[in-house]
Amino acid sequence: MSDDKFDSIVVGAGPAGVSAAITMARAGLNVALLERGEYPGAKNVQGAVLYSKMLQDVMPEFWKDCPLERAIVEENIWILTDTSGIKAGYKSPEYAQSEPANCYTIIRVAFDKWFSKKAEEAGVTLVTGVTVSDLVKKDGRIVGVKTTDGDELLASVVIACDGANSILAQKAGLHHEWRPDEIALGVKEILALPREKIEDRFGLEKNQGSTIEMVGDFTKGMMGYAFLYTNQESLAFGLGCALDDFQKTNAKPYDLLEEFKRHPLIRPLIEGSKSVEYSAHIIPEGAWPSMPPLYTDGLLIAGDAAQMINPSHREGSNMAMKAGQLAGETVVEAKKTGHYDAKTLSLYRKKLDDSFVLKDMYDHKDVEVKVRHNRELMTLYPGLLNKAAHDYFLVDGAPKRDHMRRIVQRFRRERGVVNLVKDAWALRKLVGEFSIG
């Protein structure tokens, strides 16, 4: 029996799982990495922006052979009505001057294949095409996993990196089913477009890329956002909204996306492109209040399985990689003592507390709640701000002071002074909390 027992079984070959597996294998542990897809990435959807720092911590010099699309030099935020938009952005080629660049776009399937190959090279036993359906418990603690084919695999400790649909965290009793208000549903398409067209339309140089995040009327009052990212020869175009809003409005996610393609600010950018893939995935956006306990006797959870998403900053895969790495390190420490009980594994929580992961999760703990309670941020403001911009730029023979007065009056009338102050506060939360001291 001890021959086929692993030091650790990692479930899920996404960013969290591969990072955990590599970390342990490098320290000499005997690690199995189980993935339900026919190949790593087969089931996975991401925008996809990949952040260098957290990958580098696991794979130094990753850029030498990692399948990257474009180095991001420009990031944009657009606030849209159905007919107009306010564009804010920041461009700095400096972002791409260092190696690696701050972040890159990737094709997630290509990335996952590459990353899990690196795990195999580090000595990890990668098994694809296996779905884990349950945990094996002995004397109340987790000692392995059961697959849909009826196989049992045993290990000293299991790391659940099975993503937003974590069956394992639920089987371990760490949480019940998510509520629809803790989950966003995203749909996405890959739109093929020749590289010259992409570089022309987005004002980019070779291998450099840009991102656009959008909020506005296209979600029809639902809490959500859209994105448009540049790859080498394709665009990634998608949108996501809170699942409880989809329940309430009976909007169809694919119709929203299709309609949004015809928006006057989007159409010229995607004109002539050909859709080559449609995909969908849930995003665990419940933030801090939704995070389950992160470990129990014989089990750790990392990444989307633990709701590690920072909804206001488009960060998820980086948190997953960091958490996976720290979970791996924790198991390496635990092996030295031979104890895998909750008390020993609590080191994981400490490591996460010290990292950006739980600091950021904590600082953005009530972003979703704030937006929910200030629906106007989604419904009223795109229109108000666009009208303000319209008046600001309008030259119609009226004195500028009349334009300014009209802008201020409109805000007051539509929202009231007290609410404006409240909204400004909520917006600050949304953009980022800056705690001083």
Add this chain to the structure above:
Amino acid sequence: MTLEDKLGLLTYKGDHQTHIKITDAKVCLNCPKKPCVTACPAGVYTWDDVQKKIIMAYENCVECGAARMMCPFYNIEWVPPRGGFGVAYKYG
């Protein structure tokens, strides 16, 4: 582009057994909005007005995971397909 066109872009390894079940068909009779019919990004659920029940095209499931909590009554039982089966993205 219709939903059918979008799903037509995808590769699936079909399983003969379903990974989605409605727990209690009676619950659907009293569900006013039937969000599964609209929110599922793969259009897996349709309401059959003659049979008075939800019909499921489980083969089309893109495994987003929303099914489990999309139903206000938690009446959909969704598990990931057996190992290797189901949708296989090329880009993701």
